[in-house]
Amino acid sequence: EPEVTQTPSHQVTQMGQEVILRCVPISNHLYFYWYRQILGQKVEFLVSFYNNEISEKSEIFDDQFSVERPDGSNFTLKIRSTKLEDSAMYFCASRQRTSALASNEQFFGPGTRLTVL
Amino acid sequence: ILNVEQSPQSLHVQEGDSTNFTCSFPSSNFYALHWYRWETAKSPEALFVMTLNGDEKKKGRISATLNTKEGYSYLYIKGSQPEDSATYLCAFNNAGNMLTFGGGTRLMVKP
Numbered sequence: 001e002p003e004v005t006q007t008p009s010h011q012v013t014q015m016g017q018e019v020i021l022r023c024v025p026i027s028n029h030l031y032f033y034w035y036r037q038i039l040g041q042k043v044e045f046l047v048s049f050y051n052n053e054i055s056e057k058s059e060i061f062d063d064q065f066s067v068e069r070p071d072g073s074n075f076t077l078k079i080r081s082t083k084l085e086d087s088a089m090y091f092c093a094s095r096q097r098t099s100a101l102a103s104n105e106q107f108f109g110p111g112t113r114l115t116v117l
Numbered sequence: 118i119l120n121v122e123q124s125p126q127s128l129h130v131q132e133g134d135s136t137n138f139t140c141s142f143p144s145s146n147f148y149a150l151h152w153y154r155w156e157t158a159k160s161p162e163a164l165f166v167m168t169l170n171g172d173e174k175k176k177g178r179i180s181a182t183l184n185t186k187e188g189y190s191y192l193y194i195k196g197s198q199p200e201d202s203a204t205y206l207c208a209f210n211n212a213g214n215m216l217t218f219g220g221g222t223r224l225m226v227k228p
Contacts, residue, residue: 004160031214042121042221043206048214056214091161104149104168104210108161 002026004109006092012115013082021077021112023092032075033093033106034067036060043091049075082116089113119143121209123219130197131227137193138222140207144188148212152181152192155204155221164192164205197226 005024013019025032034046047057049067066078075094079086090113093106121142130136142150149168155161165174170185178195194201204223208216 009158033214035216035218043208043216043218045215045217050214058215105151105163105166106216107163108153110158110160 004107006109006112010113016081019079021090023075025094029094030097031095034077035091036088038088084116087116119217121217121219123222127223129225134197135195137191140190142188142209146211147185149210150190151208153206199226199228202226
């Protein structure tokens with residue numbers, strides 16, 4: 001069964017460093033998402049991406065964040081200068097393009113745990 | 118800010134017990150309500166996508182109901198097994214792209 005994959009599973013970095021989190025969405029999916037969960041808090045939406053551009057973003061997704069689909073398979077989240085409060089589990093998700101309401105399902109990867117020291 | 122709440126936060130049951138948890142969400146601008154099952158170190162697994170008021174969906178021993186007018190959904194597990202131990206997340210979709218998640222219910226089933 002096709003699945004969303006993410007690498008690395010755990011990333012440790014120093015405050016101020018740039019990190020790139022990588023995702024490979026399911027191959028025929030056209031909508032891509034990043035969410036994050038800070039320990040003890042709810043899963044929060046960061047950004048959605050469709051047709052090579054951002055379609056929606058939250059207040060969390062400020063100028064320090066960017067997303068890219070550099071080739072036909074990868075979808076990346078870059079944090080330019082990490083802060084302590086960026087420590088979280090980052091989830092990538094993807095979904096098909098469909099008009100069927102019941103197929104609005106987003107498929108999630110296993111997450112990358114980012115630790116900023 | 119959309120408010121999606123789940124209760125209880127955690128639940129310990131014995132193997133064989135049946136259990137249920139609640140997700141409450143805004144009753145306006147409803148598009149879909151998603152339930153996910155999430156085990157640590159694994160991908161959250163989609164259980165149900167519910168779209169119509171009065172919907173009831175079932176997958177094995179797990180079922181869910183939806184009331185969009187009053188803004189709640191119930192998830193039921195019949196005859197809980199240790200392998201049902203996980204965090205169950207609901208997520209509200211209001212026709213935008215994003216999902217707004219509840220805090221989850223952590224279920225632990227003791228053998």
